[in-house]
Amino acid sequence: MTTSITRHLLGAAAVTAIATTSLADEVTLASGITGSRIEDFKAIVKPWEASTGHTVTLVPMPASSTDQFGQYRLWLAAGNSDIDLYQTDVIWAPQLAEQLVDLSEVAGELMQSHFPSIVQSQTVGDKLVALPLYTDAPALYYRSDLLEKHGASVPETWEELTQTAQKIQDAERAAGNDDLWGFVWQGNAYEGLTCNALEWVKSFGGGQIVEPNGDISINNDKAIAALDFVATWPGTISPEGVLAYKEEEARGVWQTGNAVFMRNWPYAYGLGNSEDSAVKGKFAVTTLPTGGDHDTSAATLGGWNIAVSKYSENQDIAISLAMYLAGPEAQKIRSLTGSRLPTIMSLYEDADIAKEVPIIPQWKQVFLEAVPRPSAPTKGAYNEVSSKFWSAVHNTLSGDGTAAENLELLELELSDLKGSGW
Numbered sequence: 001m002t003t004s005i006t007r008h009l010l011g012a013a014a015v016t017a018i019a020t021t022s023l024a025d026e027v028t029l030a031s032g033i034t035g036s037r038i039e040d041f042k043a044i045v046k047p048w049e050a051s052t053g054h055t056v057t058l059v060p061m062p063a064s065s066t067d068q069f070g071q072y073r074l075w076l077a078a079g080n081s082d083i084d085l086y087q088t089d090v091i092w093a094p095q096l097a098e099q100l101v102d103l104s105e106v107a108g109e110l111m112q113s114h115f116p117s118i119v120q121s122q123t124v125g126d127k128l129v130a131l132p133l134y135t136d137a138p139a140l141y142y143r144s145d146l147l148e149k150h151g152a153s154v155p156e157t158w159e160e161l162t163q164t165a166q167k168i169q170d171a172e173r174a175a176g177n178d179d180l181w182g183f184v185w186q187g188n189a190y191e192g193l194t195c196n197a198l199e200w201v202k203s204f205g206g207g208q209i210v211e212p213n214g215d216i217s218i219n220n221d222k223a224i225a226a227l228d229f230v231a232t233w234p235g236t237i238s239p240e241g242v243l244a245y246k247e248e249e250a251r252g253v254w255q256t257g258n259a260v261f262m263r264n265w266p267y268a269y270g271l272g273n274s275e276d277s278a279v280k281g282k283f284a285v286t287t288l289p290t291g292g293d294h295d296t297s298a299a300t301l302g303g304w305n306i307a308v309s310k311y312s313e314n315q316d317i318a319i320s321l322a323m324y325l326a327g328p329e330a331q332k333i334r335s336l337t338g339s340r341l342p343t344i345m346s347l348y349e350d351a352d353i354a355k356e357v358p359i360i361p362q363w364k365q366v367f368l369e370a371v372p373r374p375s376a377p378t379k380g381a382y383n384e385v386s387s388k389f390w391s392a393v394h395n396t397l398s399g400d401g402t403a404a405e406n407l408e409l410l411e412l413e414l415s416d417l418k419g420s421g422w
Helices: 002-016 037-052 065-077 093-099 104-111 116-121 144-149 158-174 191-203 221-230 240-244 247-255 267-272 315-325 328-338 345-349 351-356 359-368 375-397 403-418
Strands: 026-032 055-061 085-089 131-136 139-143 181-184 259-264 283-286 302-308
Touching: 026 037, 026 065, 026 315, 037 055, 037 315, 037 328, 055 065, 065 085, 065 093, 065 191, 085 093, 085 315, 093 375, 104 131, 104 315, 116 131, 131 315, 131 328, 139 144, 139 267, 144 158, 144 283, 158 181, 158 221, 158 259, 181 247, 191 221, 191 375, 221 375, 221 403, 240 247, 247 259, 247 267, 259 267, 267 328, 302 315, 315 328, 328 345, 328 351, 345 351, 345 359, 351 359, 375 403
Parallel strands: 026 055, 026 085, 181 259
Antiparallel strands: 085 302, 131 302, 139 259, 139 283
């Protein structure tokens, strides 16, 4: 693999005309940290460092994408040249485009191997502002051993999940397993709750908050029914503290063997099967349930990308690293070490990935049918739209107003924000 990596890097270097002898040999990359990402990152960039002689310093960011975005905007607004590259969420491209390097010319050929829709999500006007690293779509993790033990089927609806989670939780606690919970997820007031709640609402047939044509749709009976239903979980099948959970808190409960079900992203699969995991070999994954007699599942489209700051003083080296990180060798390493879903189409047929991380080829259809957050129709206002949405949801789940009251207020706030148009 080293030979192919070197060949790829030499090509990228030629295209970007890197003068390695005259430029600084260190670049910095800001990225959120979850799971084993620091160790995985070292493994991913090692071949690039060996081939170029440059080094990469990872600048750890909070796990919360909301907190990351806030810090990124502060740095970019200040013209910070200390950060050369940013790992960016799939929804941030329109909001950060003006402060990122256009990579369309240098990465045009490489992007032909990626899923076109994902490349398009990082294109603003005629600028390619970030290169895809991996895509994401959540799934339902379930304890196959506990379902078998208690004669339960894998749930297909949220109603079935609730009943099964309660049944197994009660039975296990009666047998002395007092720490077991039925279902853990991400309930904190941040972008992760927008993702969870969009799935509940959409799977109940309640729309996408703001529709692709820009219409505000969130205040409807099916969305209200979805949130009213979920509000019964904290304190019953989910700990009350779930309203402070992000991805890692949910994974922590799950991986210590203290949950029957978990909603989470693909990264938790490999960690769940690590040698020190209490659930190694005891779980499987499936698509997220449907609800309210609706027959379509919904999984929020996620994914992360790599962007080069226009304030970087090492742009050529940073572009070389971005090209490598978005290329086939780095994407394959990332899939094998972190169970991340590649954005390069051919890697879903890769024998090594299929053997070591079998969920990846299985997950292809999940993310191809995933539901995007309404960042495209709301444009630069998306961050505020999401904040208002997750706040309304969190209030509902916390008992601070009913779903009907909170969604009516949310509709008014979004209408004011929209004005005459997004």
